[in-house]
Amino acid sequence: MRRVGAAVGGAAALAACVAGLLSLGPDIRSDGAVARPGATAPPGTTRVVESDVAAARKHTRQSPAEPVVWARLADAEIEAARTTLDSAHLDAAGRALRRSLKLDDEHNYAAVTGQGRLANARHEFGDGRTYGRRSIRMAPDRPDGYAVLADAEIQLGDYPAARNAVQRMLDLNPGHAAYTRAAYDLETHGRTADAAIALRRAARSAGTPQEAAFAEERLGELAWSQGRSERAVRHFRQALAVVPDHPYAQAGLARWHAAHGRAGEAVRQYDRLIRRTPLPQFLVEAVELASTARGAGAATGSQLRGWRGALDAQVRMARATGGPVDVHLALYAADHGDPRVAVKLMREEWKHTRSVIAADAFAWALHRAGRDAEALGHARRAAATGTRSALFRYHRGAIEKALRLPGADRHLRAALALNRHFSPFHAPLASRMLDKGAESS
Numbered sequence: 001m002r003r004v005g006a007a008v009g010g011a012a013a014l015a016a017c018v019a020g021l022l023s024l025g026p027d028i029r030s031d032g033a034v035a036r037p038g039a040t041a042p043p044g045t046t047r048v049v050e051s052d053v054a055a056a057r058k059h060t061r062q063s064p065a066e067p068v069v070w071a072r073l074a075d076a077e078i079e080a081a082r083t084t085l086d087s088a089h090l091d092a093a094g095r096a097l098r099r100s101l102k103l104d105d106e107h108n109y110a111a112v113t114g115q116g117r118l119a120n121a122r123h124e125f126g127d128g129r130t131y132g133r134r135s136i137r138m139a140p141d142r143p144d145g146y147a148v149l150a151d152a153e154i155q156l157g158d159y160p161a162a163r164n165a166v167q168r169m170l171d172l173n174p175g176h177a178a179y180t181r182a183a184y185d186l187e188t189h190g191r192t193a194d195a196a197i198a199l200r201r202a203a204r205s206a207g208t209p210q211e212a213a214f215a216e217e218r219l220g221e222l223a224w225s226q227g228r229s230e231r232a233v234r235h236f237r238q239a240l241a242v243v244p245d246h247p248y249a250q251a252g253l254a255r256w257h258a259a260h261g262r263a264g265e266a267v268r269q270y271d272r273l274i275r276r277t278p279l280p281q282f283l284v285e286a287v288e289l290a291s292t293a294r295g296a297g298a299a300t301g302s303q304l305r306g307w308r309g310a311l312d313a314q315v316r317m318a319r320a321t322g323g324p325v326d327v328h329l330a331l332y333a334a335d336h337g338d339p340r341v342a343v344k345l346m347r348e349e350w351k352h353t354r355s356v357i358a359a360d361a362f363a364w365a366l367h368r369a370g371r372d373a374e375a376l377g378h379a380r381r382a383a384a385t386g387t388r389s390a391l392f393r394y395h396r397g398a399i400e401k402a403l404r405l406p407g408a409d410r411h412l413r414a415a416l417a418l419n420r421h422f423s424p425f426h427a428p429l430a431s432r433m434l435d436k437g438a439e440s441s
Helices: 014-022 045-062 068-083 088-103 108-119 125-138 142-155 159-172 177-186 191-204 209-225 228-241 245-257 263-278 278-288 300-323 327-336 341-348 356-368 372-383 392-401 408-418 426-440
Strands: none
Touching: 045 068, 068 108, 088 108, 088 159, 088 356, 108 125, 108 142, 125 142, 142 159, 142 177, 159 177, 177 209, 177 356, 191 209, 191 356, 209 228, 209 245, 228 245, 228 327, 245 263, 263 300, 278 300, 278 327, 300 327, 300 341, 327 341, 327 356, 341 356, 356 372, 372 392, 392 408, 392 426, 408 426
16 A cells, blocks of 8 residues: 655754765776776676576575575566566566565565565555665664665655665665665755765676666766766766666667757667667657657657657556656656646655655646646745756746746756756747746846
């Protein structure tokens, strides 16, 4: 059952997390690039996770009475679900965890943390918080429970509690899992330079090519969000050198091509990516590029109809099932579909997810539905942590402009100053809003 527990505040200051990161001092190259780990790149991420699942299933057949092997199978299934987008893997993970707990329901730390990971994967973040706390009580000196708790608290919007959990991870095991979560916390609070340090250390401490590629891709996204497109593309390409089919790095590269006037190449990359990984984010980026004058000639009518059709089907599925809502899906409905549907989707998701990302998406859905006074409260909540997001600033500027509030243009200018390529669809609209304001003044 999806219930959000009461928020529990954490007391640790952000400075403690930063100090923990900076005290470790790895060797960071002056050009900002991360040395490639020595592991050989696999032929494809999907094949790697499928191999991991097959190996884990084999172990359960060899040792069916061992609870830990069933918990490991659950972890492999959860990772497969994340990579392949096949929710059947989550159902398989649930069955494996039940089998593990049937064999040992008293001291089964691996299964309890697995329950937390599964709950978080299903957007049942209140349950994820519960399982995270339970695993920490079982073993307060092990980092896995803190990872589960941090992920849940982030989505529940309790950032101080998430930071406490991340800091404890750093204290116990300053490796890839701790650094990537620290980077997210730092970026959420506007500490982009410190977030980059954390991600570089995540890449240096990566134990697999997938972990190294994840850190590189996130470095690329961080650079992109600050308007540093050339640095961003170096990281995207580095991620693809490590894991050739890394979907988010491929999307980042497509975005870079679009921003540099190569819409045809961007469309080709999006088309290849979407055929394999039809995530709402990739579909929305492709649709919005094709909806611009520059991108319209690059995408065929059948491509655009196919992308829109896939998104429309996903919106209908989300409405029918009442399950987790991808914010990109809600933003698509707000901008290119029925804003009232977007509001319904985000209102339901808001019951379970109170992150700044959810707050921003909810604000925009309300704005597009003409409910600007209500939207403003969510836009302010999205900005409360100090996140340096061009999209957030644009959304707030548009909302305030609709309300005729003084200073709305300040947010629009800030969005374009952060990253003038933040969206091929919305960045030109921000410029036009500013031009219109200048003409009327």
